Amino acid sequence: MTAETFRTIWLDADDPSVVKIIDQRLLPHEFKLHDLGSWQDAETAIADMYVRGAPLIGATAAWGLYLAALESPESVAMHAVADRLLAARPTAVNLRWAIERIMRVVDAHAGGELADEIRRDAQAICDEDVEISRGIGEHGVALLEAIAARKPGEPVNVLTHCNAGALATINYGTATAPVYIAQQRGIDVHVWVDETRPRNQGSQLTAWELAQSGVPHTLIVDNAGGHLMQHGLVDIVIVGTDRTTRCGDVANKIGTYLKALAAFDNDIPFYVGLPSTTIDWRSCDGVAEIPIEERDAEEVSHVHGMREGAPTMVRTTAPGTPISNYAFDVTPARLVTGLITERGICAASEDGLLGLFPEMRDRS
Amino acid sequence: MTAETFRTIWLDADDPSVVKIIDQRLLPHEFKLHDLGSWQDAETAIADMYVRGAPLIGATAAWGLYLAALESPESVAMHAVADRLLAARPTAVNLRWAIERIMRVVDAHAGGELADEIRRDAQAICDEDVEISRGIGEHGVALLEAIAARKPGEPVNVLTHCNAGALATINYGTATAPVYIAQQRGIDVHVWVDETRPRNQGSQLTAWELAQSGVPHTLIVDNAGGHLMQHGLVDIVIVGTDRTTRCGDVANKIGTYLKALAAFDNDIPFYVGLPSTTIDWRSCDGVAEIPIEERDAEEVSHVHGMREGAPTMVRTTAPGTPISNYAFDVTPARLVTGLITERGICAASEDGLLGLFPEMRDRS
Numbered sequence: 001m002t003a004e005t006f007r008t009i010w011l012d013a014d015d016p017s018v019v020k021i022i023d024q025r026l027l028p029h030e031f032k033l034h035d036l037g038s039w040q041d042a043e044t045a046i047a048d049m050y051v052r053g054a055p056l057i058g059a060t061a062a063w064g065l066y067l068a069a070l071e072s073p074e075s076v077a078m079h080a081v082a083d084r085l086l087a088a089r090p091t092a093v094n095l096r097w098a099i100e101r102i103m104r105v106v107d108a109h110a111g112g113e114l115a116d117e118i119r120r121d122a123q124a125i126c127d128e129d130v131e132i133s134r135g136i137g138e139h140g141v142a143l144l145e146a147i148a149a150r151k152p153g154e155p156v157n158v159l160t161h162c163n164a165g166a167l168a169t170i171n172y173g174t175a176t177a178p179v180y181i182a183q184q185r186g187i188d189v190h191v192w193v194d195e196t197r198p199r200n201q202g203s204q205l206t207a208w209e210l211a212q213s214g215v216p217h218t219l220i221v222d223n224a225g226g227h228l229m230q231h232g233l234v235d236i237v238i239v240g241t242d243r244t245t246r247c248g249d250v251a252n253k254i255g256t257y258l259k260a261l262a263a264f265d266n267d268i269p270f271y272v273g274l275p276s277t278t279i280d281w282r283s284c285d286g287v288a289e290i291p292i293e294e295r296d297a298e299e300v301s302h303v304h305g306m307r308e309g310a311p312t313m314v315r316t317t318a319p320g321t322p323i324s325n326y327a328f329d330v331t332p333a334r335l336v337t338g339l340i341t342e343r344g345i346c347a348a349s350e351d352g353l354l355g356l357f358p359e360m361r362d363r364s
Numbered sequence: 365m366t367a368e369t370f371r372t373i374w375l376d377a378d379d380p381s382v383v384k385i386i387d388q389r390l391l392p393h394e395f396k397l398h399d400l401g402s403w404q405d406a407e408t409a410i411a412d413m414y415v416r417g418a419p420l421i422g423a424t425a426a427w428g429l430y431l432a433a434l435e436s437p438e439s440v441a442m443h444a445v446a447d448r449l450l451a452a453r454p455t456a457v458n459l460r461w462a463i464e465r466i467m468r469v470v471d472a473h474a475g476g477e478l479a480d481e482i483r484r485d486a487q488a489i490c491d492e493d494v495e496i497s498r499g500i501g502e503h504g505v506a507l508l509e510a511i512a513a514r515k516p517g518e519p520v521n522v523l524t525h526c527n528a529g530a531l532a533t534i535n536y537g538t539a540t541a542p543v544y545i546a547q548q549r550g551i552d553v554h555v556w557v558d559e560t561r562p563r564n565q566g567s568q569l570t571a572w573e574l575a576q577s578g579v580p581h582t583l584i585v586d587n588a589g590g591h592l593m594q595h596g597l598v599d600i601v602i603v604g605t606d607r608t609t610r611c612g613d614v615a616n617k618i619g620t621y622l623k624a625l626a627a628f629d630n631d632i633p634f635y636v637g638l639p640s641t642t643i644d645w646r647s648c649d650g651v652a653e654i655p656i657e658e659r660d661a662e663e664v665s666h667v668h669g670m671r672e673g674a675p676t677m678v679r680t681t682a683p684g685t686p687i688s689n690y691a692f693d694v695t696p697a698r699l700v701t702g703l704i705t706e707r708g709i710c711a712a713s714e715d716g717l718l719g720l721f722p723e724m725r726d727r728s
Contacts, residue, residue: 028682192688195664197561197585203664203681211682218686221561221664222586223619227693230621230651255587257594261625287594300559300567300585303667305678314669314676317567318392318575322582324556329591 028208053168058094133172135342140178162253164240174273248333248348249286297323392572403432417532422458497536499706504542526617528604538637612697612712613650661687
């Protein structure tokens with residue numbers, strides 16, 4: 001997955017009216033490409049989670065606006081599409097970031113082919129994201145190298161939650177980027193992969209992409225991390241984020257907060273890998289301010305798997321069982337050891353973030 | 365489930381060579397009774413989790429020894445059977461407690477029908493367990509009444525993990541006993557039910573028995589509890605335990621520790637309902653001393669559910685995914701607000717427990 005030639009979203013080389021994605025709902029059982037031929041396809045892909053992961057959601061929205069411009073490049077229509085795409089999922093701030101970036105192109109447009117201009121910027125968002133992920137990896141790998149130096153001959157045990165991997169970005173991932181770079185540098189690294197109920201992004205995506213890349217890993221249920229930490233089996237936790245406030249509060253997949261608490265209780269470093277595009281400079285108190293998406297009960301009551309070689313869905317609950325399904329939670333900054341960004345590692349605080357991104361001082 | 369007439373294990377009234385259990389592996393999809401006709405059947409039922417829950421495991425072992433005595437009442441054979449039953453599962457201390465109790469009957473036996481003597485004691489273990497559970501409920505309900513008094517017109521929100529319900533005991537349950545008694549007293553109580561991966565005892569057993577009893581409840585994934593607590597949606601956590609040390613460390617289903625951390629972080633009371641038979645007076649440091657069972661990887665990789673009306677098993681992971689599956693974790697006493705026993709509520713400490721059980725002062 002870390003080969004430069006492989007990406008999670010791209011414009012079809014033969015048909016520039018088609019954007020290609022991986023239908024991530026089918027992994028690990030089936031690797032299937034899916035065509036986006038309209039902005040509505042992009043909206044569906046985001047809302048129904050063909051694609052997921054904050055950076056990839058943002059990139060998909062950018063390509064959705066490109067597809068909209070092919071069809072109807074008028075500004076009014078483009079703004080209506082932008083509103084629809086923005087509403088596809090509420091928590092990841094990259095969606096807003098990417099849409100606002102493309103809409104600046106739309107609003108500044110003065111003749112020529114709008115779709116061409118958007119295409120260049122959507123492509124730039126993807127290319128930049130790969131560089132950003134690589135930057136996160138290169139800064140974050142220092143943490144793993146330091147642990148490896150302390151325990152020669154033993155693997156560095158990383159625990160991660162959900163999929164903040166190559167599949168969540170354009171390539172490399174955020175939380176996984178330090179792991180992939182560590183592997184390239186010959187560090188003996190092993191990843192505990194949280195299953196990540198209800199959608200099982202850990203067992204279905206993270207385990208799959210680590211296996212593809214040959215990174216040693218072990219799947220665990222979400223309940224297991226605390227026990228492993230109590231017994232010295234985790235050296236560091238690295239997760240991604242869908243939105244991090246300027247004060248360092250981290251919204252990420254539901255259950256992340258529980259792992260942060262366990263890491264804190266066991267004196268294990270808890271890091272968050274994030275591109276600066278995931279920072280919400282407008283908010284500070286994440287628990288109070290970040291909207292938490294509630295998703296369909298069926299994500300909890302039904303499980304997708306394989307039976308006798310065929311994709312099969314089963315219902316695990318009794319019919320009519322009342323279900324609540326919050327998709328994210330917020331880890332307070334006090335539990336976060338540090339934020340790994342493309343510009344370096346900083347404290348999870350306004351001072352920490354502004355130290356790396358001083359240009360945001362007046363905008364936050 | 366709380367009707368006195370309904371139990372989880374009983375001697376067949378028509379055939380005293382058969383012990384009846386519910387095959388809990390099939391719930392909530394199918395309610396099916398299963399016959400134990402030999403001690404080997406009892407061993408299988410415990411090891412393969414036809415029955416589970418510390419008190420019910422103990423009772424099943426007691427009835428297993430009864431079935432063994434019917435077949436071969438010699439002391440040597442009985443001790444061999446006791447060793448086999450004791451090895452069926454390592455963590456729940458009730459198994460040891462019940463076997464030791466029955467083996468005292470065996471060792472003291474001096475003529476007459478040994479099986480009859482064991483039958484009386486196995487029956488007594490079950491009858492006493494019902495009274496113990498009711499006692500836990502009557503002491504614990506005071507906690508719920510106090511919360512109800514503070515928020516009139518609103519439900520008391522209890523969060524529980526796994527199934528420490530009627531299905532885990534002979535009746536009433538341990539963690540659920542205060543809930544059932546509260547319901548009987550007209551208190552408006554609502555239970556957040558942790559799904560409890562990997563075996564889904566929450567979604568498959570707790571949700572089922574609460575629905576049977578008409579107790580309002582909502583199923584959530586194990587990852588969700590921290591978020592709910594951050595947002596004031598949980599008033600109290602009550603769980604069961606498979607073994608609690610004399611110093612108050614609590615072994616319970618994997619993931620319990622994470623919920624205790626979240627409750628502590630949000631200043632929410634965290635209680636453990638337990639019969640005194642679950643106290644391991646011989647151990648103090650639970651993290652260091654309690655053996656934690658590792659179970660088959662297939663519990664994680666495969667999910668049992670229903671598809672088009674038929675029980676169906678699906679594999680959710682890619683073939684060959686490495687998996688680790690610890691069944692329990694230990695919540696340190698410092699995170700436990702109190703222990704709810706049949707004699708009252710005490711601090712999770714040696715002093716607290718010896719205050720309620722002074723007769724153990726010389727034995728611990």
